[in-house]
Amino acid sequence: MPMSKKALNELAVVLADTHDPSAMRDLLEALLTPRERVRLALRWRLVCLLTSGMHQRSIARQLGISLCNITRGSRELKRRPVFRQKVSQFVRDQ
Template identity: 45%
Template sequence: MDKHFSEICEFLAKTDDAKTIARFLESLLTPKEVKTLSSRWQIVKLLDQGVPQRKIAKDLHLSLCKITRGSKELKKRNSILKKAISQYQTDG
């Protein structure tokens, strides 16, 4: 893992305030990057709910390639995305 990426991860791990994290990400990322990040999270949540990839692509006006990446990540053994979704559903 890249040193600078590790520093970002360490900061996020030490920060327990969602507003601070949002401000940090909005300061670091462009509005388009924030939208892309949000869209990817939406995609994996829909995939986890069993929504077909083609329906997601149509509804969100996205290519299947963007959705397939999320699908592959969810299928991995010990998927961190599945864990994150599960944790969010439990906490949220």
């Protein structure tokens, strides 16, 4: 297994084992640069808005991002059922 795939699997195990939101935030802040955290948060907001039924053009205006970025988020929601399920569950619970 290539090192990057192995490292990603290891990270997935650590993140999945982190049940405390405060501890998870600490992990994310330690692993990601400030810019990466902003981009990750923006991507999260994007998929939540898509899941809630907001139109892509409205999302683009609200978040100040391109339709290409929104299309990528939409594609990932369609391609990855576990991702879609987790986002949908979060949106429903809000």
